[in-house]
Amino acid sequence: MPHLTLDKVSVHYDGQPAPAVERVSLDIGKGDFVVLVGRSGCGKTSLLNVAAGLVEPARGQATIDGRPITGPGSDRAVVFQNDALFPWLTARENVAFALRLRGVSADKRARRADELLSLVKLGDAGDKRIWELSGGMRQRVGLARALAAEPEFLLLDEPLGALDALTRERMQTTLLDLWAAAQVGVLMVTHGIEEALVLATRIVVLAPGPGHIVQTFETHFGRRYAAGEPVRAIKADPAFAAARAELTDAIFEGEAA
C-alpha cells in the first residue's frame, strides 16, 4: 500500500532568517484525505511543495513508498489555486497533457480525457477554450488533468480558494466523489475550516513561527458523505458544529488578540 511520508522535515528558504517549517512529520496512505490548516505563514504550502518535490527540505526526508522524493513526478499530481491550465490547449487537450507527455496515441488520449471530463461533470466541454470556462469549471479541468496522470496521490494547494462560496460548496462534493472514485491519497491545503471538516479524514493544524504541528484531528464527515449521507445533513449535525468549534480553537490558539 503506497505511503507518502514526511519525516521530521524542515524547510528553510534562501535569504530568510528563520525556517518556514521545522521538524514536521506526516504520513498519508492511499485512501486518506489529509487536510493542512493554519494561519498564514504556518508553512502549509511549503509542506505540500516538499511532498510535490518542488521544494527541497533543509533537513529531514520526504519519501514515497520508502523511496526518497528527489523531484516532481506524476505519482504526485499537483493542483494549484490558480488552475495553471494551458490556454493554448482546449479543455480536452489540457486533460490529456500527461498522456501526451508519455506518447499515448492521439485518439486513445482523447477518449481517456473525455472519460475524465465526464467524471468531473464537464463531459460536453472538451472543445472549449480555457478562457471560455468559469473558475469552477477550470478547477474541474485542473482536477481531471491531474487524475489523467494516474497519480497515487493528489496534492491540492487551496484548489477552491479562488472560487465563490456557492461554487466552492459544490466543488467540495466533487472532490469527495473524485477521491472515492480515483482511490488516491489526498494532501490538501485550505483556509476553510468547514471545508477541512467536510473533506478530511485527518486534519493537521499547523501554527507559524516556524511552522509546526499543534494538533491532529481524525474526522469522519467525509466518509459519511462517501457512505451516502447528504452534505447538508452532515453540516447540520451538532457533532459537526462541535468539531468546528474545537478546530477553530486549535487554529487560533496562542494567537495574540
Next chain:
Amino acid sequence: MSVGAYSERPGAKAGENDGFSVPWSRPRPKRAVVSARLVSAITILVLLAVWTVSASLQLVSPVFLPSPAAVWAKFIVVARDGFVDATLFQHVLASLWRVFAALIAAVVVGVPVGLAIGISRIGRGVFDPLLEFLRPIPPLAYLPLIIIWFGIGEPSKILVIAIAMLAPVALSTAAGVRSVSRERVDAARSLGATRAQVIRHVILPSALPSILTGLRIALGAGWSTLVAAELVAATRGLGFMIQSAAQFLVTDVVVMGILVIAIIAFALEFAIRRVERVLVPWAGRE
C-alpha cells in the same frame, strides 16, 4: 509647471490648477477613442489640402515638392512602365523578399538566443551584453564593415536588415520566457514533464504572444533599415528606387516611394496583428 497639476489629492493647490487636474482623474468615456480617430483623419485631410494648395499655387518649386496629382501620376507610370529598369511591383518584391529573408534569419537565431537568455544564467551572461551592444548601433554604421566582410551581394543586404531585427526578436522572446507562470511550469513537471518537455510544451507556447510582439517590432525595425541596406550595389528595391530618383532630382518618385514604404509598413503591421489574433487568441484573456 506646478506639480499640483498631477496631484490627485482634492485639496492640493486648489484653484490654481483645478481646470487641469479634474479631467485627468476621471475615466475617459468610450467615444474619446472615436473622436481621436476622427481628429487623425481630419489632420491627414488638412495636410493633403495644404499640400495640394501650396503645389497648385506654386508656393514651393515642384523640384522640392511635387503636387499630389503629380505623385499619383508617377505612381501609375512607375507601376506600369517602371523606373530604373524595374516596375514598382518588382521594386516592392525585391524589398519584401529581403525583409522577409532577414526576418526568417532573425527568428532562427533570435528565438533560441532569447530562450537561452530566459532560461539559463549562462545564456543571459553570454548573450545579454552582445545584444545590448548591438541594439543601439545604427545600420549605416555597421553597413561598411559588413560590405568589407561579406561583399556587396544580396547576403550583405539581408544581413544588415537581420541585424536590426535580431535584438527585438531575442529580447521579446527572453521577456516572454521570463514571464512564464511558475505554477504552469510546476504543474507540468508534476504531471511528469521532463525539462525538454517543459520548454517545448509550456515555455515556448507561453512565450508565443511575446515572440509575436517581437516579430512585429522587428518587422518595423527591418523595414526602416531598408534604405540603408539598399544603399550599395542594389539594382532593385524601394530604397534603391528612392536613392536613384534623388540623384536625378526626380522628386515625385522620391515622395511616391516614401508613401509606398509607409503604406507597406502599415499593411505589415496590420497583417501581423491579424496573425496574432489567430495564433494566440488567449493573449490578454488569462
